[in-house]
Amino acid sequence: MIRVKNLWHVYENGREALRGVDFEMGEEIVALVGQNGSGKTTLAKHLNGLLKPTRGKVTIDGMDTREHTVAELSRVVGYVFQNPEHMFFEEDVFREVAFGPKNLGLSEEEVTKRVQWALRVVNLQGYEKRTPYSLSGGEKQRLAIACVLAMRPKYLILDEPTTGLDAKSATGVVETIRELRKEGHGILLITHDMDLVLELAERVVLLHGGRKVFDGPVEEFFSLELHDYGLEKPELLRISERLGIGFVRSASEVVNALAGGSR
């Protein structure tokens, strides 16, 4: 379990970015949302020790982040940053994914196994010899996930994984996230994309001004006055409300509801 207790983070300039946040997550898909500057990235950076609490406590599967290095914590909590292409530096996809596990000092055989497994999960088998820069936006995002995944972290933080991707690429990333969840990972999804939250999240945590103002089921989250938090209701929900069919999570649910209603 990831456990955050009364977490305060004050930056050197005095900015209180987190003010008494309590948060827990296990093997589930949690969407972390809130407008710009609400504290999402600051909270996420506490989960692999990039930041340490000013006050309060963060434990990752029992490890207090104050007492462990980023390297140790990163084996348990993998962080896939926004715009991942900046992190690629190897000449081919295989080496890129192998870099992390090699650094762990694993045998060549184990490294190869992990690379193959990670590429399979993100659906990039056959790309081993390609140069990372030749990949599409969605493929790069999936490669970034594979690189972190090859370290076998139990939890993954994905920062805006679908931003800037076309619909087809975004679908590939969504499928990858579902696959990761099936494989037993806990996933923290930092996003402004409410369609993605609707499609994928099992729970939503909403930050506002450094405080947690909502933590609960997706349906309940979308019943909030989202404009108050600088967020927009997904088009799909606005349509379903106008049609009077209530809460849905996908276009096919709308179609089914309409088909059922016309019988």
Ligand SMILES: Nc1ncnc2c1ncn2[C@@H]1O[C@H](COP(=O)(O)OP(=O)(O)OP(=O)(O)O)[C@@H](O)[C@H]1O
């Ligand atoms: N290194 C820093 N030094 C000082 N203040 C910072 C620093 N990093 C972030 N902040 C401030 O802390 C607050 C929270 O920032 P944070 O990046 O966590 O928000 P966010 O919700 O992730 O925003 P975004 O959606 O824009 O990424 C903001 O007011 C931000 O300006």
